[in-house]
Amino acid sequence: MIHCLPIPTPFAVGRVNCYLIEDDPLTLVDTGPNSGKALDALERALAEHGRRIEDLQRIVITHQHLDHLGLVGILADRSRAEICALDLLAPVLEEFGAHAERDDELAEALMLRHGIPRDVVTALRSVSRSFRGWGGSAHVDRPLRDGETLEFADRRLQVQHRPGHSPSDTLFWDERRAQLIGGDHLIKHISSNPLISRPLGGRSGELGSGRPRALMMYMDSLRETRELPAEVVLAGHGEPVTEHAALIDERFRMHERRAAKIAALIAERPRTAYEIAQDLWGNVAVTQAFLTLSEVLGHVDLLIDRGEVREVEVGGVIRYESS
Ligand SMILES: [Zn+2]
Numbered sequence: 338m339i340h341c342l343p344i345p346t347p348f349a350v351g352r353v354n355c356y357l358i359e360d361d362p363l364t365l366v367d368t369g370p371n372s373g374k375a376l377d378a379l380e381r382a383l384a385e386h387g388r389r390i391e392d393l394q395r396i397v398i399t400h401q402h403l404d405h406l407g408l409v410g411i412l413a414d415r416s417r418a419e420i421c422a423l424d425l426l427a428p429v430l431e432e433f434g435a436h437a438e439r440d441d442e443l444a445e446a447l448m449l450r451h452g453i454p455r456d457v458v459t460a461l462r463s464v465s466r467s468f469r470g471w472g473g474s475a476h477v478d479r480p481l482r483d484g485e486t487l488e489f490a491d492r493r494l495q496v497q498h499r500p501g502h503s504p505s506d507t508l509f510w511d512e513r514r515a516q517l518i519g520g521d522h523l524i525k526h527i528s529s530n531p532l533i534s535r536p537l538g539g540r541s542g543e544l545g546s547g548r549p550r551a552l553m554m555y556m557d558s559l560r561e562t563r564e565l566p567a568e569v570v571l572a573g574h575g576e577p578v579t580e581h582a583a584l585i586d587e588r589f590r591m592h593e594r595r596a597a598k599i600a601a602l603i604a605e606r607p608r609t610a611y612e613i614a615q616d617l618w619g620n621v622a623v624t625q626a627f628l629t630l631s632e633v634l635g636h637v638d639l640l641i642d643r644g645e646v647r648e649v650e651v652g653g654v655i656r657y658e659s660s
Pocket residue numbers: 400402502503521
């Protein structure tokens with residue numbers, strides 16, 4: 338039996354779904370953000386199922402975002418549960434603050450390079466820093482390899498690394514029940530943002546001249562998920578997904594439409610990614626500058642890959658033009 342425990346977050350996305358797996362060991366998937374409110378809600382939700390934090394024997398984390406892992410340190414201390422996470426995620430979980438800082442450095446460099454004004458970048462950096470307290474860290478007792486199986490008395494969950502929404506996205510596949518625990522990989526009511534983030538476990542020079550192509554990576558991951566004979570995907574936010582292949586097809590069509598729109602804007606005249614984001618989303622391109630930049634760059638990557646668009650650098654700022 339798996340229970341969904343929706344835990345409040347201070348973010349626009351609303352509640353995050355944690356999952357209580359009633360099995361041996363008793364397992365919690367994701368923790369909610371690090372706040373008193375989330376902790377209270379989690380304790381109440383566990384109590385509804387006759388459980389306490391101290392009863393948890395295993396905690397599994399689906400990916401590196403703070404709404405999913407913030408309470409991990411507090412829960413680890415109180416429960417002594419075994420903490421499990423993808424091997425690539427382990428160093429992030431062990432030093433969340435330091436990793437978030439380095440992700441912000443990448444975000445800042447990318448924003449400036451793609452035409453976002455310095456004052457907007459500075460403001461966003463301080464917003465991001467103020468969010469960091471909702472994160473948390475814990476020692477990872479059991480780093481998980483892609484493809485390995487996490488055993489329980491009554492189930493086996495196969496670990497599947499499916500990066501894109503974040504570099505550490507991990508799915509847990511119960512083949513016998515045709516049930517997939519999906520984190521934020523596939524959400525019914527919103528398309529998961531392929532956020533640009535530092536590659537994990539890479540060599541220091543990995544960024545090189547390029548940048549992580551988050552949307553392309555995400556679409557490759559979705560193609561693999563589409564092939565799973567899943568009856569249900571238990572998502573990190575919102576309702577469970579029952580028609581995952583149809584939903585994935587819908588996401589692909591949406592990305593194609595968005596890429597075509599961006600190609601048309603670039604065909605009119607060369608533009609920076611920031612200008613494209615403003616054309617598409619107006620003021621949201623300012624208040625959510627990194628999110629919208631990630632969206633634009635993801636689709637521009639598709640166009641570059643198809644040879645429709647090329648990158649031109651003028652004075653340290655990138656512009657895109659039709660090729
Ligand atoms: Zn997420």
